Amino acid sequence: MPLNKYIQDGDNQDLTNERFKATFDTEHLATVYHGGEEKLKKLRHIRNEITKRGHLFDSIPSAHRTRAEKIEDVSRKLKNLMETVSDFADVTDNLDMVAIIRDVMGVDGFPLALHTLMFVPTLQNQADDEQIEEWLMEAIQGKIIGTYAQTELGHGTNLSAIETTATFDKSTDEFVIHTPTTTATKWLVFFKVTINGVQKLEFGRHDVFRTAPGHFAAGRFAAETFRSRWPGGLGTSCTHVVLVANLIIDLKNYGLHPFFVPIRDRNTYLPLSGISVGDIGSKMGVNCVDNGFLAFVNYRIPRRNMLMKHSKVSKDGSYTAPPHPKAAYTTMLYVRSELILHQSCYLAMAMAISIRYSAVRRQGEIKAGTQEVQILDYQTQQYRLFPGLARVFAYVTAAATVSAMTESCIKDLSHGNSDVLADLHALSCGLKAVVTHQASQSIDQARQACGGHGYSDASYLPSLYTSSVGACTYEGENMVMLLQLARYLMKAATKKDEGAALTPLVAYLGGKSDQISTGNDKFAKLLSHFEHIARRRVMHAYRQMIEEEQHGVERDYAFANHSVDWAKAARAHTKLFIANGFAARVQTISDDAVRDVFTTLVELYLCYELMEMAADLTADGYLSEADVQQLRVQIYESLKKIRPNAVSIVDSFDLCDRELRSVLGRRDGHVYENLYKWAQLSPLNQKNLPHVEKYLKPMTSKL
Numbered sequence: 114m115p116l117n118k119y120i121q122d123g124d125n126q127d128l129t130n131e132r133f134k135a136t137f138d139t140e141h142l143a144t145v146y147h148g149g150e151e152k153l154k155k156l157r158h159i160r161n162e163i164t165k166r167g168h169l170f171d172s173i174p175s176a177h178r179t180r181a182e183k184i185e186d187v188s189r190k191l192k193n194l195m196e197t198v199s200d201f202a203d204v205t206d207n208l209d210m211v212a213i214i215r216d217v218m219g220v221d222g223f224p225l226a227l228h229t230l231m232f233v234p235t236l237q238n239q240a241d242d243e244q245i246e247e248w249l250m251e252a253i254q255g256k257i258i259g260t261y262a263q264t265e266l267g268h269g270t271n272l273s274a275i276e277t278t279a280t281f282d283k284s285t286d287e288f289v290i291h292t293p294t295t296t297a298t299k300w301l302v303f304f305k306v307t308i309n310g311v312q313k314l315e316f317g318r319h320d321v322f323r324t325a326p327g328h329f330a331a332g333r334f335a336a337e338t339f340r341s342r343w344p345g346g347l348g349t350s351c352t353h354v355v356l357v358a359n360l361i362i363d364l365k366n367y368g369l370h371p372f373f374v375p376i377r378d379r380n381t382y383l384p385l386s387g388i389s390v391g392d393i394g395s396k397m398g399v400n401c402v403d404n405g406f407l408a409f410v411n412y413r414i415p416r417r418n419m420l421m422k423h424s425k426v427s428k429d430g431s432y433t434a435p436p437h438p439k440a441a442y443t444t445m446l447y448v449r450s451e452l453i454l455h456q457s458c459y460l461a462m463a464m465a466i467s468i469r470y471s472a473v474r475r476q477g478e479i480k481a482g483t484q485e486v487q488i489l490d491y492q493t494q495q496y497r498l499f500p501g502l503a504r505v506f507a508y509v510t511a512a513a514t515v516s517a518m519t520e521s522c523i524k525d526l527s528h529g530n531s532d533v534l535a536d537l538h539a540l541s542c543g544l545k546a547v548v549t550h551q552a553s554q555s556i557d558q559a560r561q562a563c564g565g566h567g568y569s570d571a572s573y574l575p576s577l578y579t580s581s582v583g584a585c586t587y588e589g590e591n592m593v594m595l596l597q598l599a600r601y602l603m604k605a606a607t608k609k610d611e612g613a614a615l616t617p618l619v620a621y622l623g624g625k626s627d628q629i630s631t632g633n634d635k636f637a638k639l640l641s642h643f644e645h646i647a648r649r650r651v652m653h654a655y656r657q658m659i660e661e662e663q664h665g666v667e668r669d670y671a672f673a674n675h676s677v678d679w680a681k682a683a684r685a686h687t688k689l690f691i692a693n694g695f696a697a698r699v700q701t702i703s704d705d706a707v708r709d710v711f712t713t714l715v716e717l718y719l720c721y722e723l724m725e726m727a728a729d730l731t732a733d734g735y736l737s738e739a740d741v742q743q744l745r746v747q748i749y750e751s752l753k754k755i756r757p758n759a760v761s762i763v764d765s766f767d768l769c770d771r772e773l774r775s776v777l778g779r780r781d782g783h784v785y786e787n788l789y790k791w792a793q794l795s796p797l798n799q800k801n802l803p804h805v806e807k808y809l810k811p812m813t814s815k816l
């Protein structure tokens with residue numbers, strides 16, 4: 114019985130040969146990858162149930178549809194899914210739902226993506242018991258469809274500048290949602306324009322209109338800015354939003370708070386009076402999500418529509434502050450841990466596609482006149498792909514760790530304990546930035562490693578790339594995330610300087626920490642290099658900043674003047690965390706053959722990431738050129754060791770063809786005939802195409 118359990122008669126022979134080389138049982142690695150036998154079993158059960166339901170499949174490849182058709186088709190699948198999903202899955206189990214959504218919807222999103230990722234979790238974490246009773250079940254059943262509306266046209270990153278207000282009106286026990294009229298910022302914005310007494314919405318440049326607050330130059334129009342946003346699902350699909358707005362009571366601003374706001378009539382889907390809402394148009398990727406704009410004016414909601422788990426407003430207007438000022442950050446933490454998991458899935462899919470294809474594709478010869486080789490045999494191909502393969506396992510491990518930390522933090526917060534919130538918040542910022550950036554880079558390498566066919570939508574790699582890279586911006590723009598982590602590191606460096614105690618995650622600043630406990634000497638040595646780099650980068654940025662301060666520059670400016678160094682420090686800190694967790698994971702694997710594979714992946718990961726920061730290793734004479742060359746050699750050794758197992762490793766992700774949606778990544782390896790079949794489905798292969806009939810034929814015709 115071969116160790117690779119994905120072999121079937123009739124498969125492409127090169128792929129079958131690869132599978133016979135496996136040195137480990139793919140079932141065992143699949144169990145480790147999916148976090149245990151039970152989870153893998155459940156996943157397969159879910160997949161079988163989906164297989165029985167043809168109405169959940171793509172009817173034709175999505176790439177052959179227009180955006181409107183794509184959204185219609187994912188909505189069809191969504192409705193069918195919501196009607197049957199509870200028959201075969203636990204809808205409250207996050208991992209189940211992630212797997213189902215990936216299988217049925219694909220990675221270009223769907224109108225309820227933000228509903229599941231942000232809206233429902235926000236209700237769960239920020240609504241009080243009575244509100245949960247009233248709204249949550251309807252939200253889970255899809256009777257209420259929501260999104261998370263935070264970003265404004267003028268401000269995404271700088272939340273403190275968000276201008277939307279929710280003003281408490283004691284006399285009616287309501288909040289009035291509105292936007293103050295002026296800001297000097299230039300942006301494309303919606304205006305409520307009053308022309309000859311008639312109010313309507315206009316789109317225009319705010320600065321053109323602004324001469325005095327709210328007034329057009331000629332004084333004929335009273336122009337009032339609306340807040341505009343682009344949350345997912347808002348364009349056409351949502352009935353409700355969680356709106357993030359400034360809470361105002363008796364003229365006092367209590368800062369940003371979340372509000373549960375109905376925006377469309379649930380029967381007619383028309384916007385409610387006082388609201389303008391619509392789709393923002395197509396984007397680089399995730400085009401099955403209808404991101405939208407939203408504008409309101411003096412729009413009223415009941416007082417109890419403010420989410421009141423953490424802060425409260427009573428009927429008489431008295432305000433109760435949350436036990437911890439950042440208690441509402443829990444949704445952000447939760448979403449970021451989810452994001453890391455999603456990114457590891459996207460990367461796993463890209464690796465499966467590219468590595469299988471690289472085993473099937475033969476191109477060129479290593480020695481002229483010999484047989485054409487599988488492109489996977491080229492060292493350069495392995496160097497492009499295998500570090501990404503190692504990153505999949507590193508990120509899965511990091512996602513599991515941070516998700517467990519988030520759950521425990523949310524529990525602690527509910528008991529009034531916010532001790533770990535700052536550490537975890539900073540870490541989640543770094544992880545979000547590093548993982549989304551590196552995953553999208555590795556996916557693009559996987560795409561390029563497939564040559565021309567990788568550029569085709571038939572590979573599914575373009576969708577994987579655009580979905581992955583979008584996450585570099587949403588949920589906190591990456592550079593800004595790194596700088597948030599950097600501020601935390603700056604405080605830690607200050608503590609170190611003052612001789613104060615350091616929390617475990619930054620203990621390495623004070624010298625070699627006891628965080629490295631892998632039981633593997635080789636890993637321990639490599640991890641101490643990571644610590645060295647992180648410590649060096651943090652302390653370097655810190656000293657530069659202090660030096661400026663000593664020349665009279667204020668700390669904020671001194672920090673800003675060295676923000677590139679600080680961002681580098683934040684990356685190194687995050688990479689250290691990921692590396693520690695990944696190396697420690699090896700010890701928990703009981704199967705010897707799987708542990709061997711895992712050990713090689715960790716070795717590759719550690720050496721590759723260190724080489725990405727090689728300049729820090731030789732600076733100050735920490736390592737010699739010869740030591741660094743040794744790391745390089747170690748990478749090439751790891752590539753060689755992984756090569757025979759590469760296809761079996763990606764098989765162990767246990768992704769089915771329906772889920773992969775890739776002609777290049779098919780399990781059976783029959784790429785070429787299916788690329789031809791895929792192309793036949795292109796709508797451009799019909800007769801009498803308008804562009805030919807109207808424009809080309811008249812040019813070429815001799816009749």
Ligand SMILES: Cc1cc2nc3c(=O)[nH]c(=O)nc-3n(C[C@H](O)[C@H](O)[C@H](O)COP(=O)(O)OP(=O)(O)OC[C@H]3O[C@@H](n4cnc5c(N)ncnc54)[C@H](O)[C@@H]3O)c2cc1C
Pocket residue numbers: 227260261262263264265267268269270271342343344345399404583586587588589590591592593596
């Ligand atoms: C696919 C997608 C989906 C989205 N979905 C949603 C959604 O559902 N709901 C929602 O509310 N929003 C959503 N957004 C918006 C997203 O959250 C914002 O785009 C993001 O927060 C960045 O804000 P911004 O666009 O205003 O960029 P800006 O903040 O203007 O950033 C522009 C540039 O300035 C730099 N910069 C900004 N501030 C600083 C600083 N302090 N220091 C150094 N550099 C800085 C940034 O690094 C960046 O390079 C989505 C965005 C995308 C791309």
